[in-house]
């Protein structure tokens with residue numbers, strides 16, 4: 597127990613540095629401490645787990661779209677840290693034009709899933725979309741477009757009032773960079789992710805925007821589900837990209 601008090605004092609000292617990242621890092625350590633029901637634990641071991649067991653090359657290779665999750669909720673501390681790391685992404689003219697809406701209400705996610713399936717089935721009937729192969733899945737009552745993940749993080753692009761979204765900056769591209777950061781960071785925390793483009797049309801409707809209280813000027817661009825994976829880690833083969841060397 598004495599060791600625990602010492603650790604707490606040490607962490608509070610570091611906290612005085614007042615960095616958002618340090619705060620969240622400390623929150624994370626506390627969450628892990630709590631989970632072990634004891635302060636007598638190896639803080640050092642935990643730090644190593646996050647820093648060293650996931651070198652950047654392994655993490656990039658490990659990332660894949662996870663489509664099966666356990667029911668375990670992702671803690672607020674981890675979500676805050678994911679967002680902090682997402683915002684380390686570069687952005688055009690350093691505008692940092694992103695916002696994060698976090699949804700963990702399973703009934704609301706179910707509602708958005710049902711509406712999204714209906715939306716796409718309707719556009720398939722009208723021949724507006726060429727995703728015919730998805731029809732059996734969309735018609736399947738059991739299919740939840742969010743794969744029953746506990747959390748959806750919707751990355752939203754902020755339009756700059758003075759600058760047109762399309763011409764001079766690329767808020768959407770900046771949000772995608774933040775999204776990749778988030779998905780890679782998730783691996784370091786033992787979490788899985790999957791972007792859910794299928795939800796976008798419904799997330800952009802006035803009804804759902806109002807329900808989610810998405811502020812004016814923010815456009816949902818990249819919804820990502822997050823949770824603890826229960827899949828068998830299947831990896832999709834990559835095709836050879838175009839590569840040209842100009843010497």
Ligand SMILES: Cc1cc2nc3c(=O)[nH]c(=O)nc-3n(C[C@H](O)[C@H](O)[C@H](O)COP(=O)(O)O)c2cc1C
Pocket residue numbers: 659660661662663790791792793794795830831832
């Ligand atoms: C913008 C975007 C939207 C996507 N939307 C969906 C989606 O709605 N549902 C889904 O299961 N996967 C979705 N994906 C995941 C892709 O299917 C997946 O990234 C691709 O098949 C490659 O597999 P991997 O991510 O496992 O490497 C999306 C990916 C991106 C980049």
